[in-house]
Amino acid sequence: MTSTSATPDAARTRDLLGAWFRASGRHGLPWRRLREPYPVLVSEVMLQQTQVDRVVPYYHAWLDRWPGFAELAAAASADVITAWRGLGYNRRALALHAAARAVVERHAGRFPWEPKELRALPGVGPYTAAALRCFVLDEPLPVLDTNISRVIARLALGQATARDVPRSALEAAARSFLPAQGGRDHNLALMDLGALVCTSRTPLCGSCPVSTQCRWYASGRPLPPPDRRPPAPRFEDTARFARGRIVDRLRNGPAHKAELSGILPPRHRPYLEAYLASLQRDGLAVPLGPDTWALPPG
């Protein structure tokens, strides 16, 4: 069939995508094309649910302070949490710290590339494990982040979003486009296309290098089915907001419970004990005395 085919041609799609990537990819990102696992792991964990532009300065500061697994493993938890200020999802900082210690202590400083051991590192799930092997070792693997998932859902499956597509279907479709060898530039191209052109809200199909291959474009870009989740509560009313406030105060040093209560909106104050217990469970706070709390020293 021709360009009116119902399904994209894999080789043609790869070629068009590759040419676009060489001309328009985000080649300036500092973690691109590095072949060592440490800086790539740092970038990947920082990029979990945090946008690229905000990660860049943190990435540089982090590598400057802790240039390798050994240095990070030797750091104090409190310093790691403090350096994470502003990135959000503070448990990721602890995971990265614990992963560095696992590499040093459990794997004798040798990065565990075997999938099972890789996935056992704290903070390394399906995406990050595939990303590390693909971007550092240049292996042809499906790498399904939110951007690539959306591109594959549209291009290969004709869906407006990846929301209702089973992961197995996304994997199979992504695999069908992979080159026989390599794969780093291919997946980076898909990722950049999703970030720069095939965006979630207002995709720029007029500027898309693979619109002629796209099933979603060919079918007139049908809208996604309506999302029928209940509306989320105001962020200021969530435990996440209160926990974030507490951790941010502890970054300045130990604090008495009365002060911690004072920095919370009144609506949260009855739950201070519960918030502190959950933070202690997560390793983000420890009691110093009966009523004084701090970041974990270890």
Add this chain to the structure above:
DNA sequence: AAACCGGGGGT
């Protein structure tokens, strides 16, 4: 499968 986990920027 669903809930939980922060914060900032874009629209």
Add this chain to the structure above:
DNA sequence: ACCCCAGGTTT
């Protein structure tokens, strides 16, 4: 006001 983001872990 609402959406989005180089997800992972726990239940």
